[in-house]
Amino acid sequence: MIYASVKDGGTAGCPAAVCRALAWLKDNDIRAMEPGKHPIEGEDMYVMVQSVTTHPAEGSKMEAHTKYIDLMYWPEAGERIGVARLRGGEVPAEDHPEGDFKLFDAVADEFFIHTAPGDFCVLFPADAHRPCVHPDGVTPVSFRKAVVKIAVGLVE
DSSP states (O other): OEEEEGGGTTTTTOOHHHHHHHHHHHHSOGGGSOSEEEEEETBTEEEEEEEEEOBOSTTOOEEEOSSEEEEEEOSSOOOEEEEEEOOSOOOOSEEEGGGTEEEESOOTTOEEEEOOTTEEEEEOTTEEEEEEEOTTSSSOOEEEEEEEEEEGGGTO
16 A cells, blocks of 8 residues: 655655556546546546545445556545455455455454545555545545556556
8 A cells, every 4th residue: 555645745656657647637637527437548547536425434345456456536635544454364245356346344454544635545456445434433524536446467
């Protein structure tokens, strides 16, 4: 996992594909874009513009992907996101290979990061994550965010 901010030059040391995705985000105002899928580099890299409302952590599942890396970017508001490293023995509650996601009821050693405007987080296939959790644990917040899907092969 990489967690940084575009505001403080947090791109140093990032893989080239991540830098290209961040440059695209800098040049495109996702707050003005329609929600949905927008190509960056065809199916190898695209952005999902999302209008989201946060929810409680309780009752939500963690997710992980195998074909794509998630680069989440928050241009206007933040959320809490749970993260835990998959160690290899976890059994998913649901497996959706056609949609490139597995859902887990829980993963050991989950911790939460509190994101802010300008932050980004790069989640690799071994990084299970629980996005869109209420920032204060209680109050729903609605905002626009971007999830850039980067094909794993672009960073190997």
